[in-house]
Amino acid sequence: MSSEKIEIPEDMQSSLVPEILSLDSKINFRCHKNISCYNQCCKQADITLTAYDIVRMKQHFGIDSSEFLKKYTVPFEMDSHGTPGVKMRTDDNSVCIHMTEEGCGIYENRPSACRYYGLGVMSRRDQGSSEDYYVYFRNKEDICKGWDEEDAETTVAEYRKDQGLEVYDEYNREWMQLILKKKSAGYSIGKPSEMSMQLFFMASYDLDRFKRFITSPAFSKVYLLKEEELEKITSNDVELMIFGYIFMRHVLFGEESIPMVENAYEKRYEERKEIIEMRRKVEIAEYEKKQEELKREALRIDEERLDDGHDADSCHGDSCKT
Ligand code: SF4
Numbered sequence: 396m397s398s399e400k401i402e403i404p405e406d407m408q409s410s411l412v413p414e415i416l417s418l419d420s421k422i423n424f425r426c427h428k429n430i431s432c433y434n435q436c437c438k439q440a441d442i443t444l445t446a447y448d449i450v451r452m453k454q455h456f457g458i459d460s461s462e463f464l465k466k467y468t469v470p471f472e473m474d475s476h477g478t479p480g481v482k483m484r485t486d487d488n489s490v491c492i493h494m495t496e497e498g499c500g501i502y503e504n505r506p507s508a509c510r511y512y513g514l515g516v517m518s519r520r521d522q523g524s525s526e527d528y529y530v531y532f533r534n535k536e537d538i539c540k541g542w543d544e545e546d547a548e549t550t551v552a553e554y555r556k557d558q559g560l561e562v563y564d565e566y567n568r569e570w571m572q573l574i575l576k577k578k579s580a581g582y583s584i585g586k587p588s589e590m591s592m593q594l595f596f597m598a599s600y601d602l603d604r605f606k607r608f609i610t611s612p613a614f615s616k617v618y619l620l621k622e623e624e625l626e627k628i629t630s631n632d633v634e635l636m637i638f639g640y641i642f643m644r645h646v647l648f649g650e651e652s653i654p655m656v657e658n659a660y661e662k663r664y665e666e667r668k669e670i671i672e673m674r675r676k677v678e679i680a681e682y683e684k685k686q687e688e689l690k691r692e693a694l695r696i697d698e699e700r701l702d703d704g705h706d707a708d709s710c711h712g713d714s715c716k717t
């Protein structure tokens with residue numbers, strides 16, 4: 396039976412189900428310096444950062460990505476697989492460390508989540524389709540008075556434009572697709588390894604480290620990048636970030652989009668054979684040791700049970716009665 400055939404009485408319908416908005420949807424929202432809630436949203440900041448957010452902010456401060464991450468972010472796990480994420484650092488009272496009395500201290504390079512505060516955005520993919528698209532909904536937090544402003548009619552498209560979100564959405568899109576893909580299909584080989592997590596973190600957030608990696612001998616032993624291509628990627632943070640997306644698809648999902656040195660894995664195995672063999676032996680020895688311990692523990696429990704049984708069976712006399 397289709398759900399459309401069921402009618403839910405109006406007084407039982409939840410106002411919490413978000414109304415999905417498109418780019419043309421009309422909304423009534425305005426945020427400005429003289430509003431009573433000015434800065435309130437930055438005093439309860441829970442800002443998840445995207446790859447492009449970090450590019451913009453590290454450029455704002457003119458620092459290396461590793462230094463940026465250390466100084467301004469905190470790590471967290473984005474899902475049950477432990478996919479690494481980073482959030483904007485706050486003080487002990489959840490106030491964003493970039494907030495000033497005059498407003499946002501990094502306004503022109505503030506993250507996409509801050510720009511979207513009044514609206515919620517979701518990446519959605521219809522069943523059977525490989526294309527995803529953004530949908531929007533009103534994010535009416537109690538503290539936010541922007542929704543109560545008079546004569547503040549605009550559209551979702553205008554809101555995005557005013558907030559400078561078009562470029563953010565363009566660059567965040569593929570990164571969000573990677574995360575969606577991971578959620579819907581999983582990694583190509585079961586639970587992601589520690590190394591996959593390291594790669595995801597480096598190519599998503601720590602781009603200067605990623606740059607050092609792709610210019611290292613370890614990388615060129617496996618992947619073939621033309622000199623001019625490498626130059627283009629390493630001289631521009633956005634190009635580097637986009638290459639990071641391609642690299643993650645290649646490594647995490649087996650989409651072989653980067654040309655590889657012939658028999659690279661075999662050659663690498665030959666070079667590292669002794670180390671790999673040694674690691675394998677250590678792993679086997681650890682596994683066998685664990686099995687032995689488990690066997691001993693099982694035997695010990697059996698013996699204890701036997702002892703208890705023996706005592707109970709042999710105890711028929713009055714002296715055993717309590
Ligand atoms: S980055 Fe700026 S806009 Fe975003 S929470 Fe911090 S102070 Fe507010």
Ligand code: SF4
Nearest residue numbers: 426432434436539541
């Ligand atoms: S709470 Fe809403 S209206 Fe107030 S400053 Fe933040 S985004 Fe603007």
